[in-house]
Amino acid sequence: MGIGKDSGVAIGVLAGTTMASGCAFLMGLGSFPLMWTVSIGGGAGAIIGTAVPVLLKHRRKLREK
Numbered sequence: 001m002g003i004g005k006d007s008g009v010a011i012g013v014l015a016g017t018t019m020a021s022g023c024a025f026l027m028g029l030g031s032f033p034l035m036w037t038v039s040i041g042g043g044a045g046a047i048i049g050t051a052v053p054v055l056l057k058h059r060r061k062l063r064e065k
Contacts, residue, residue: 004053005053008052008053009046010049011045011049012045012048012049012050015049016042016044017042019041020042021037024037
């Protein structure tokens with residue numbers, strides 16, 4: 001049982017927003033830059049969370065051949 005695209009997106013958004021908010025807090029950003037940082041982090045996490053299951057599935061298919 002592997003991680004699907006839906007789970008990958010959810011985990012990616014959660015990880016991206018959490019990491020981005022922590023970094024923004026450490027940098028002492030104000031409210032508006034904080035929102036941008038968290039939004040960009042969540043978007044990047046969603047993209048990575050979607051790409052990883054697809055790449056792993058492709059890699060698994062190549063190994064089976």
